[in-house]
Amino acid sequence: MANKRHHKLGAATGGERVGQVLNGVFLGLMVLVTIYPFWHVVMYSLSDSHVSMSGGVFLWPREFSLLSYQQLLSTRQLYICYRNSILKTLLGTGIALLLTALTAYPLSLPRFKGRGFFSLMIFFTMLFNGGMIPTYLLIRDLHLLDTFWVYVLPAAMSAYNMFILRNFFQSIPPSLEESALLDGANPFQVLFHIVLPLSGPALAALAMFYGVALWNGYMDNVLYVNDANLQLLQNYLRQLIAAAGAKSGTVSEMADVSAASRLTEETVKMTVITVSVIPVLIVYPFLQKYYTKGVMVGSVKG
Amino acid sequence: MSNLTNHRASAVPRPSLKSRILSTIHKDWMLYLMFLPGLVYILLFKYAPMYGVTIAFKDFKIGMDIMDAPWVGLKHFADLFGRTAFLRALQNNIIISFAKLAFGFPFPIILSLMINEVRSSKMKKLVQTSVILPNFVSWVVVYGLFYAILSPNAGALKDVLRLFGYEGALPNLLASQSAARTMVVVSHVWKGAGMGTIVYLAAITGIDQGLYEAASIDGAGRLKQMWHITLPCIRTTIIVLLIFRVGEMMYAGFDQIFVFSNDAIISKIDIIDTYVYKLGLQERKYGISTAAGLFQSFTGLVLVLITNWIAKRVDPESGLI
Secondary structure, eight states: OHHHHHHHHHOOOHHHHHHHHHHHHHHHHHHHHHHHHHHHHHHHHTBOHHHHTTOOOOSSOSSBOOHHHHHHHTOHHHHHHHHHHHHHHHHHHHHHHHHHHHHHHHHHOTTSTTHHHHHHHHHHHHHOOOOHHHHHHHHHHTTOTTSGGGGTSTTSOOHHHHHHHHHHHHTSOHHHHHHHHHTTOOHHHHIIIIIGGGGHHHHHHHHHHHHHHHHHOOHHHHHHOOOGGGOOHHHHHHHHHHHHHHHTTSSSOOOOOOSSSSOOHHHHHHHHHHHHHHHHHHSHHHHHHHHHHHHHHHHSOO | OHHHHHHHHHHSOOOOHHHHHHHHHHHTHHHHHHHHHHHHHIIIIIIHHHHHGGGGGBOOOTTSOGGGSOBOTTHHHHHHHTOHHHHHHHHHHHHHHHHHHHHHTHHHHHHHHHHHHOOOHHHHHHHHHHHHGGGGSOHHHHHHHHHHHHOTTTSSHHHHHHHTTOOSOOOOGGGOTTTHHHHHHHHHHHHHHHHHHHHHHHHHHTSOHHHHHHHHHTTOOHHHHIIIIIHHHTHHHHHHHHHHHHHTTTOOOHHHHHHHOOTTTHHHHOOHHHHHIIIIIISOOHHHHHHHHHHHHHHHHHHHHHHHHHHHHHOTTOOOO
16 A cells, blocks of 8 residues: 555656656756856956957856956955945844844733834835935935935834744743743843844844845935945946946947956956855855745744 | 732722823833834834825925925826826836736746756755845846846857857847837846745745645646645735735836936836936926825835735735735
């Protein structure tokens, strides 16, 4: 019986075997379509400009050259943008995690009077917002235009992330907190010494959500900051790439070889893209792991 | 503890609302202190701009206080709907949003079903790890990658097309009017596929394996199992995500369109957000651009409520609110 059942589950009919193969081929193509563009950009950036100009598919660098990296890494603005983006991401994530935890913890407690009202109030901000212009005017009135703080304060908490964390806090057995309360601990001590140490995976997931959004976001730079010393990496990259879009009305784009260096515009762009993607690739294993976990926590309806 | 307070409340006359609030705060004042920064944040950065939408009904000029600006009723809205550029942005917005929903919404469902059919766990892991990668890079990088592939001279596409026997000149797809919306939708699907897939795979993992075994014994093939077990079991997840997507329809992707835009194709992909940006922040027409933004977020709110209501009608267990 067991054998027969095993046979039935394991075996595939002819049609199903064809389905399996087609499935595999399609998913293989998906992997290729997803990964190749990244590979292409890196290989292009490592090729000699004169050879890479002709384009096409790059499996490996054509006439390996680091010239574009040498040029780019001697650009001062790149360092400024890198510094700003890293600072924004680290500081922003830290502030966001703290604010989110401080807000989510009281809302997770049944004894916190007004939690229903406050939760509704925060939930409503997910459905309706004041829009771009009133937000801009507020930020102007708060004298945050052209300051670093405009990168971290307006985005200091996401309502969605707050609710994920609140739901996670609610899943922690209340007995642990109650015994601490009986020992005379105040809510801050309970949060920082008992609740947060138990929330490692949830906090890691939220850190990923916030970190990715902060690192990749550039509209705050476009909308609120003109100062070149406060420019973000993504916006720097946008200006370099969009320069092509602006003149790309013509069908043929002549790669203009700049007089100063022997680099084509294309190679420079590929190099900047590579340089700006590297931090994401470095943290990618963590991202994948905790992001996935966080999505699972979040996908549970609460 | 709560028994004690209840007893006292019934023994003495019920204290006034104010004193009850004060006594609650007195008892748990530290919790309220803890909650205060979040409350201030929400009031300042979320609710103050909501008050700011009154600009849409006022004659607001730079240097004025919003309160002092005279009311003008629906003048800005009448003006707005008389502008062809706005109507064009609204039309583009609807077309792009529908296309994104039609292609971008089912794709992760199909992809997760396909990944679920893969037997080899290594292959499964490889596919999952790959398709989520674009989710973690910015729209600027996505545009850069598309440029790297599609650029007529330096891109990779021409070799791929040569493989299929096409030798002619390539159009510049990123500056072509006829391809503009397609590019926006394709890049949206490409970037977002992995995220949705993870959510659905998480839901699929939670399905009771016994259901599949029973179906298999009854002679149901893989496709039938997919249709009769997997899809019904992840229905709630599908509906919740659908409500989110429909609610976002008025927001056709500011970050994305902003970087994909250029003079050649702006007429095809100008959306409400990019229109508000130009009108409000570049031309400084605050009243009318706020009116456009208010129309956008109000319609978005109505869309969420309608979808949620329909979802609950169809399936009482689902729905967001």
